[in-house]
Amino acid sequence: MTAPLQGRTAVVTGGATGIGLGITRRLLADGARVLVAALHTEELKRAYGELGDHRTGVDLAGHVGDLSQPGAGEDLLQAAVEAFGGVDILVNNAGGGVIRPTLEHTEQTLRSTIDNNLWTVLRCTLAVLPHMAARGYGRIISIGAESVRNGLVDHAVYNAAKGGVHALTTGLAREFAPAGITVNVVAPSYVRTPELDAGLRAGSLPDRLVHVIDRAVELIPLNRPGDVDDVAAAVAYLARQDSGFVTGQVLSVNGGSSMG
Structure with a gap:
């Protein structure tokens, strides 16, 4: 049986840590x-x-850079084209916000939260869209946040960035x-990532975050x-060719914390 993403x-x-690493592993498996x-x-x-079963330079390649910066998306696209000849699927997973009460944010934490979660998506998406359009095919999947819907405590600024991704x-x-x-x-x-799980076990996380x-x-x-495999499974479905009638949707992977 042909793997669902064979040839893509x-x-x-x-994609090297946390949820992103889980997504990478799942897409490789597919x-x-x-x-x-x-x-x-x-x-x-x-x-x-951690991905030692896969052959670097054959089915696995890498790129290092700050994707929130001008030109970073184009550099990323070039790296993918040089490695594999093109891009069929873009997973905008890079992110990470400063989770704190709104009035405790500083200029620096405001900027870093928006840069990490919204500008990364904008830079990378705008870079790959002409490439995908010229090929007549593409799957763009961004990691948003359930907190945009449920208003989780201390997430207002983070939600501003992730809500921009949804829109x-x-x-x-x-x-x-x-x-x-x-x-x-x-x-x-x-999602209890391995990194977060380690912090909880070690008791090294701030009380407010706990x-x-x-x-x-x-x-x-x-x-x-949730765990990283829960998220990766949803991404893998949307990356497939047979998800082609699903677009403009927010697929909540939330254990039922919001419904409808």
């Missing part, structure tokens, strides 16, 4: 060739070690549908956090 090339931003975009070389090296998606989906490109969001609730995590789990009817 994917770019996963923030037959895609994957370029992992990381912020630091050390992250990329660790990811290569960008619907506009692009309608505009680029005639070009054969679908654009969707996967919006997780609280409180936010506890509140997030209380809102989930399934009474557990």
Whole structure:
């Protein structure tokens, strides 16, 4: 049986750690060739070690850079073209916000939250759209946030950035549908990544963040956090050719914390 993504090339931003690494692993398992975009070389090296069954330079490649900066999206596209000849799937996973009460934000934390979560998506998406349109095919999947819907405590600024990603998606989906490109969001609730799990076990997380995590789990009817495989499965579906009638959607992976 042919793997569902056989012959396709994917770019996963923030693909070396956490949810992104889980997405990278799933897309590789489904037959895609994957370029992992990381912020630091050390992250990329660790990811290569964890993905040791895959052949670097054959079905796995990497790129390092700050994707919020001008020109970064074009550099990423060039790296993918040089490695694999093109991009069929873009997963906008790079992100990470400063989660704190709104009035405790500073100019620096405001900018970093918007840069990391919205500008990264804009830079990379705008870079690949002409490439995908010229090929007549594309899947763009951005990682949003359940907190945009449920107003999770201390997430207002983070939600401003992720809400922008949600809104960008619907506009692009309608505009680029005639070009054969679908654009969707996967919006997780609280996901217990290996990195976060390690911090909880070590007791090294700030008390305020532990409180936010506890509140997030209380809102989930399934009474557990999500894991990276839950999110990766949703991304893998939207990356497939047979998801082609799904566009402009926010697919909530939330354990039921919001419904309808």
